[in-house]
Amino acid sequence: MNQKLRIKNWVAGACAVFITAMTHAADYPSQPITLVVPFAAGGMTDVLARQLAKTLQGEFKQPVVVDNRTGAGGVIGAEKVARATGDGYTLLVTTTAHVVNPAVTKQLPYDTEKDFTPIAMLARTPNVLVVNPTVPAANLQELLAYARRSGSLSYGSSGVGGTTHLSGELLASRSGAPLLHVPYKGTALALNDLLGGQIQASFVDALTAIKYVQSGKLRAIAVSTRDRNPMLPAVPTVAEQGVDGYETEIWIGFYAPAGTPPALIDRLNSLARTSMHEPVFVKLLAEQGTTPGELDAPRFREYVSAEIRKWGDIVRDAHIVVQ
Known part of the structure; x- marks a missing residue:
């Protein structure tokens, strides 16, 4: 009897979490959104974030603010997002540095895989x-x-x-x-x-x-x-x-704090890809040797995980001293 009761309570709890997540996704957003960019204004990361902000603001009819939170190779801005609630109101736009930092920084104030949910690749360049x-x-x-x-x-x-x-x-x-x-x-x-x-x-x-x-x-x-x-x-x-298997690139990613509802992640991914593929913006990117991202949220999550391991291997094999 106790076993049946425990199962019943677990199912009820899971349903409540699911309903809460769906309700949140349906009501989102009800307040301004902040896109944290951990680099100075005017660079490529900032340009992409402002294009994304324009698209999100037009879709959601809520202010979307770009917060340039610079310092420590992107770590300071990323930490702000890692510590935020996973409700979609504090998001991160950052470079490949985000997946390289675990390999080159001794004590990050967050776990790059556990404390973030990858949303979308915004753009990539060689x-x-x-x-x-x-x-x-x-x-x-x-x-x-x-x-x-x-x-x-x-x-x-x-x-x-x-x-x-x-x-x-x-x-x-x-x-x-x-x-x-x-x-x-x-x-x-x-x-x-x-x-x-x-x-x-x-x-x-x-x-x-x-x-x-x-x-x-x-x-x-x-x-x-x-x-x-x-x-x-x-x-x-x-x-x-002649150097088989060689591949590196600079890419700009879009992330949420861990725990952000999957339905919201998918919605943000769709909007991010739409934003990066606006014809005028695609032309601007192309003139600078840059390509908009194509990955859906699950494939981007896999890509981020693979990149963390790839850069870790490169640092280890090259015997680079961790800072």
Whole structure:
């Protein structure tokens, strides 16, 4: 009898939770929504968040505020969302740094997988391997051969543990070529030294790389993604040029706190994809070598999990010291 009563109580409780979640989803939103961006205003992450805010505000008829909560490589803003209630009113828009940070930061104030619910990928863009025009290499195999002959090839990055650094570490581990990492405090400083010939190569995001490649100031050797980039159609991928399985990219993700109702996650995913695929915005993204995201919520969740493990493996295999 007690067993039957326990089962009955469990079923009743589960039904109550389900009904509450459905009611919440139907009433949502009844107050302003905050999109936390853990980087400064004006960058690509901020641009995507403001496009998303415009779409959500038009759909929900409630204010949607973008809160640029900067610092600690995205950790400060992410922590604000991790500590928020999973009710859909505090959400996160952030970069690949979110899935890299568990591998390069000793003590995160949250669990990247347990404390967030992935909603949607907003957009993705490759890193581009570029060299100073004085480097005697027109393709990846020539560049790797040059590195072996010289004993090393110096490549700059925007900082230790970022995707531009780890893209180089992955290439070194997969190819066996002696690549010497030179970290900088930001992409601009790395580019200055690359243009001046103080370093020989760098992985740079497509948005930044395209103008230098098109002007002839830098030579593009490869793109880091699985497919070629439409803005650099003549530049082969790393994998195409003999490094099997190589793939890295910069992508912007949309997240909610853990415990956010699945029905709401699906609704937000649909709106996010609609927002990123507005024709005028798609054209703007394309001009900057960037592609809008396509994944539904379950597939994005799987992708995030795989990315956390991939970057963790890269950091471990490269013996990068955790900060």
